[in-house]
Amino acid sequence: xxxxxxxxxxxxxxxxxxxxxxxxxxxxxxxxxxxxxxxxxxxxxxxxxxxxxxxxxxxxxxxxxxxxxxxxxxxxxxxxxxxxxxxxxxxxxxxxxxxxxxxxxxxxxxxxxxxxxxxxxxxxxxxxxxxxxxxxxxxxxxxxxxxxxxxxxxxxxxxxxxxxxxxxxxxxxxxxxxxxxxxxxxxxxxxxxxxxxxxxxxxxxxxxxxxxxxxxxxxxxxxxxxxxxxxxxxxxxxxxxxxxxxxxxxxxxxxxxxxxxxxxxxxxxxxxxxxxxxxxxxxxxxxxxxxxxxxxxxxxxxxx
Numbered sequence: 001x002x003x004x005x006x007x008x009x010x011x012x013x014x015x016x017x018x019x020x021x022x023x024x025x026x027x028x029x030x031x032x033x034x035x036x037x038x039x040x041x042x043x044x045x046x047x048x049x050x051x052x053x054x055x056x057x058x059x060x061x062x063x064x065x066x067x068x069x070x071x072x073x074x075x076x077x078x079x080x081x082x083x084x085x086x087x088x089x090x091x092x093x094x095x096x097x098x099x100x101x102x103x104x105x106x107x108x109x110x111x112x113x114x115x116x117x118x119x120x121x122x123x124x125x126x127x128x129x130x131x132x133x134x135x136x137x138x139x140x141x142x143x144x145x146x147x148x149x150x151x152x153x154x155x156x157x158x159x160x161x162x163x164x165x166x167x168x169x170x171x172x173x174x175x176x177x178x179x180x181x182x183x184x185x186x187x188x189x190x191x192x193x194x195x196x197x198x199x200x201x202x203x204x205x206x207x208x209x210x211x212x213x214x215x216x217x218x219x220x221x222x223x224x225x226x227x228x229x230x231x232x233x234x235x236x237x238x239x240x241x242x243x244x245x246x247x248x249x250x251x252x253x254x255x256x257x258x259x260x261x262x263x264x265x266x267x268x269x270x271x272x273x274x275x276x277x278x279x280x281x282x283x284x285x286x287x288x289x290x291x292x293x294x295x296x297x298x299x300x301x302x303x304x
Contacts, residue, residue: 052082056102060095074133077113197284214262221257223273
């Protein structure tokens with residue numbers, strides 16, 4: 001395998017109570033960290049576990065009341081996580097699921113967990129996929145060079161594990177290769193992959209990538225502002241993006257996509273932008289003029 005090429009990773013998810021949606025311990029070989037995932041309904045059992053007696057960071061997630069975003073999130077830290085979560089269990093109503101990030105050997109100190117808390121908050125702000133319940137966005141603390149390197153490795157691994165238990169609010173989608181912002185330490189963790197496709201229609205012009213996480217339309221795409229006949233689900237998605245200012249007016253007849261956005265499907269992306277129901281597998285074409293459907297059929301035939 002070439003140096004620097006993507007490598008496979010083995011992740012272990014242990015069902016502590018034997019239930020797929022119950023208490024889950026997530027870790028990987030060669031990593032001292034661990035993640036405990038649990039539903040709020042199981043907090044009574046979760047608070048008795050060793051993970052909650054250790055220093056760590058935590059993420060609490062619940063639904064957004066107005067439905068404009070998929071979730072609300074609160075991110076915190078504690079010398080003994082259980083003390084903080086007991087308080088949140090009494091005082092915070094919104095959350096339905098919790099995720100505790102700690103280590104098997106309790107090696108995280110106060111400076112470490114504050115660093116992790118701040119980095120997670122900044123990643124959540126950049127991804128902008130959930131409403132943050134935290135009142136402030138703290139600066140990322142400065143640590144020694146070796147400590148920061150170790151914690152960034154911890155964070156890299158954590159961000160690989162969390163989507164496996166349904167947490168995608170930290171996924172910062174970029175249309176460029178990964179880079180490091182040396183002033184803040186923030187990184188483009190998730191550059192887009194996949195074939196590039198184009199949409200040309202009435203008042204509509206967009207570029208997208210068929211990424212493994214969804215169909216990603218790149219920032220700057222233009223769509224039609226006057227809606228035509230659309231299926232209710234596509235209209236709801238379009239109205240939500242307009243309300244959230246992901247789609248903003250561009251002149252008198254168009255809307256502009258303000259950031260790279262992961263749509264659920266090619267059809268949803270094409271329909272939202274063209275303001276009318278479209279079959280995305282036929283509407284999106286690559287640089288050679290082949291439709292997404294044709295390319296998918298080529299792959300299935302072993303020609304891709």
